[in-house]
Amino acid sequence: MGEMTKVASEALAALRTVQAYNANGQEEKKFHERVTTVLSLARKEAVASAIFFGSGTLVSNGAISVGDLTSLLLYTVYVGSGLQMLTSFFSSIMRGVGAGTRIFELLDRNPAIPPETGIPVSSTRHGQIKFEGIHFEYPSRRGVEILKDFNLDIGVGESVAIVGKSGGGKSSIHSLLLRYYDPVKGKITFDGQDIREFSATSWRNVIGIVPQDPVLFTGTIASNIAFGNPNATREQIEHAAREANCEFVWGMPKGFDTEIGRQSLSGGQRQRLAIARALLKKPAILALDEATSSLDATSERRVNDAVDKILQSRQTTVLIVAHRLSTIARAERIAVLEEGRITETGTYRHLVNRPDSRFRALMAAQLSNLDVQDARPDSPRVETEDTTN
Numbered sequence: 001m002g003e004m005t006k007v008a009s010e011a012l013a014a015l016r017t018v019q020a021y022n023a024n025g026q027e028e029k030k031f032h033e034r035v036t037t038v039l040s041l042a043r044k045e046a047v048a049s050a051i052f053f054g055s056g057t058l059v060s061n062g063a064i065s066v067g068d069l070t071s072l073l074l075y076t077v078y079v080g081s082g083l084q085m086l087t088s089f090f091s092s093i094m095r096g097v098g099a100g101t102r103i104f105e106l107l108d109r110n111p112a113i114p115p116e117t118g119i120p121v122s123s124t125r126h127g128q129i130k131f132e133g134i135h136f137e138y139p140s141r142r143g144v145e146i147l148k149d150f151n152l153d154i155g156v157g158e159s160v161a162i163v164g165k166s167g168g169g170k171s172s173i174h175s176l177l178l179r180y181y182d183p184v185k186g187k188i189t190f191d192g193q194d195i196r197e198f199s200a201t202s203w204r205n206v207i208g209i210v211p212q213d214p215v216l217f218t219g220t221i222a223s224n225i226a227f228g229n230p231n232a233t234r235e236q237i238e239h240a241a242r243e244a245n246c247e248f249v250w251g252m253p254k255g256f257d258t259e260i261g262r263q264s265l266s267g268g269q270r271q272r273l274a275i276a277r278a279l280l281k282k283p284a285i286l287a288l289d290e291a292t293s294s295l296d297a298t299s300e301r302r303v304n305d306a307v308d309k310i311l312q313s314r315q316t317t318v319l320i321v322a323h324r325l326s327t328i329a330r331a332e333r334i335a336v337l338e339e340g341r342i343t344e345t346g347t348y349r350h351l352v353n354r355p356d357s358r359f360r361a362l363m364a365a366q367l368s369n370l371d372v373q374d375a376r377p378d379s380p381r382v383e384t385e386d387t388t389n
């Protein structure tokens with residue numbers, strides 16, 4: 001029961017990751033296996049109790065004797081405890097029915113964005129991404145506009161870092177790109193086509209995500225990297241891990257077969273594992289949400305180097321939600337998000353050297369520790385900067 005609940009709660013808690021990797025089938029299979037185990041155990045228990053309590057009838061024939069009387073008394077106790085079990089069994093059923101009702105309600109809900117409706121898009125297709133006049137508010141918070149006339153173009157293989165105040169709507173841009181939500185007004189196009197025309201499942205296959213706080217599932221490191229990609233070979237998994245600077249895996253006693261839980265790696269290691277997971281998909285687009293919590297300097301450098309490799313290859317279009325100057329400086333272009341729209345774009349050098357830039361105002365805390373003239377993407381002093389928000 002514990003195992004079964006664990007699988008269910010992990011999959012539900014990490015629903016976005018499961019959706020992004022189109023791994024619903026994989027999780028259903030895991031859950032089904034656990035349910036089958038519980039069912040077969042319960043059946044064994046029922047058969048064992050039936051034999052135990054039912055065998056008494058075989059010896060209860062003949063005249064009444066002291067022995068029979070003892071038996072009768074014993075049976076009375078058995079029947080009594082049997083009835084008692086029945087009542088607890090009944091209350092278990094009622095508890096199950098109550099919990100089941102809520103689960104069935106959840107299962108009966110129709111997704112606002114049907115996963116399979118629309119035309120399939122090839123996961124190898126490349127193209128420009130365009131956010132055009134996007135207005136967005138969350139369905140649960142109508143009337144609060146998060147994005148107001150948001151426009152942004154990202155070229156094939158380009159890397160853009162979105163910077164802005166905490167709560168300004170940066171992660172919401174990723175949510176829209178992944179079609180967890182649709183904009184209220186405006187559209188997002190990929191290669192000239194509105195992404196709403198694509199089936200959400202095939203569209204999400206085009207995108208690799210590295211969320212702010214990556215989710216791990218109980219299982220081996222290899223199975224975590226291969227999440228949503230169950231047919232990946234060990235060689236492909238190791239290649240992705242190498243690309244993502246996951247060298248720590250080789251240092252573990254059981255390497256890729258090491259069993260891990262949800263929180264058993266450090267923040268930086270989790271991020272790199274999530275990068276490996278995303279890279280294994282060989283996505284045309286990478287949506288990277290940088291962790292707000294600070295990593296230790298070494299870990300941060302390893303994460304940044306992994307990101308760098310992806311940016312340098314220019315094979316992947318990268319949209320980074322960035323907080324750290326060290327990451328921001330690596331992107332080809334920076335877009336400043338304020339009041340729900342882009343107020344400024346440019347290269348790091350361009351924005352940092354303009355004394356009145358919005359970027360400078362926004363990053364003042366981090367920039368004050370830096371000699372602006374020395375602010376090169378590869379400057380070691382940039383590497384160890386902290387977060388602003």
Ligand SMILES: Nc1ncnc2c1ncn2[C@@H]1O[C@H](COP(=O)(O)OP(=O)(O)OP(=O)(O)O)[C@@H](O)[C@H]1O
Nearest residue numbers: 138140141146165166167168169170171172173389
């Ligand atoms: N699922 C949701 N439902 C309702 N409101 C939400 C939801 N997710 C985020 N918000 C709200 O939308 C606003 C923008 O959030 P978002 O996470 O996009 O900001 P952010 O710029 O990425 O912040 P941070 O830098 O702290 O990660 C916030 O006010 C937040 O409270």
